[in-house]
Amino acid sequence: MTISTDSSIDTTMDATTEWQAANTARSALYRWFADIFARELTTTTLEQWQQNQVYESIHEAFVSLDLEEQSNRVKAAISDLNKLPKQDRALELAADFAQIFLLSGDDSAPPYASYYLSEDKHLYGEPVKQMRQFLKSQQLSLNPEFREPDDHVSVYFMVMSLWINSSNNSGSDMLTLAQEQVEFLDSALLNWLPKFNERCQRIRVQTDLYPALVALAEQFVIADREALSTLVS
Incomplete structure (x- = not known):
């Protein structure tokens, strides 16, 4: 029996392993953002972020993506919540969530692609x-x-998470998949996410947590798109 010494086999296996590991992390972060924007933060989640330093591990993931500045803003917003009475924190965040995402008109930032891509904002x-x-x-x-509606910002993040998981399990060609995801991010999310973020930054709210999270989400998508594009090229 002849044992192959072709190093290209090992290189391909290493690249595939790294791609699958990266996809696991990508999927988790997209899912994290999807959950955040889908509903108000619960008191339990908020306490975990503050007391158990759950966000610290997430922060390290963003640091590895060169998003330390944006993630530090989220950390600061979490820390600033301690200035509020404990019993009021979840209520204040719920009010901010409603002010930014649920109200209509110029004093909110509707989380729907249709609002930013249609002339009449319907x-x-x-x-x-x-x-x-x-x-x-x-x-x-x-x-x-x-x-x-299916064009809610959480849907786009959840779709990316599910798509990444599905492709990992199916063994899809990584270059083809990377190109497809670049095209999806360009045509379905990045054509309106910056407008959504810009609007979120202008809304007057009691805490900085949701504006900080939206800003981080935008930069995460941009960084992910750039990494995929680099892989393809």
Whole structure:
């Protein structure tokens, strides 16, 4: 029996292993953002972030992506919550969540692609149809308990998480997948996410947590897109 000494085999295996490991981390971060923007932070989650330093491990992931500045802003916002009475923190964040994401008009930042991509700012526009078609094409399904339109920002983050997991399990070609995800991020998310972030930064709220998280989310998507593009090229 002849044992191959072709180093290209080991190189390919190493690249595949690294790609799968990176995808595991990418999927987790996209899922984390999806959960954050889907609903108000609970008192339990908030206490875990503050007391058990749960965010510290997440922070390290963002530092590795050169997003330390944006993540430090989130850390500072979490720390600043200690200035509020403990019993009021979750209520203040719920009020901020409603002010930014749930109200209508110029004093909020609706988390829907249709709002930013249509001239009349109407909801349930073309992005909803496009997302439904994409979900069908990728055989992906969302939690039926999530009642928001399909162009809600959380849906885009969840789609990326599910798509990444699905591709890891199916063994899809990494270059093809990376190119497809670059195109998706460009055409479905980055064409409106910066406008959404800009609007969030202008909303007057009691705490900086949600504006900081939106700013971090935008930069995370940009960094992920750049990493995928580098891999393809």
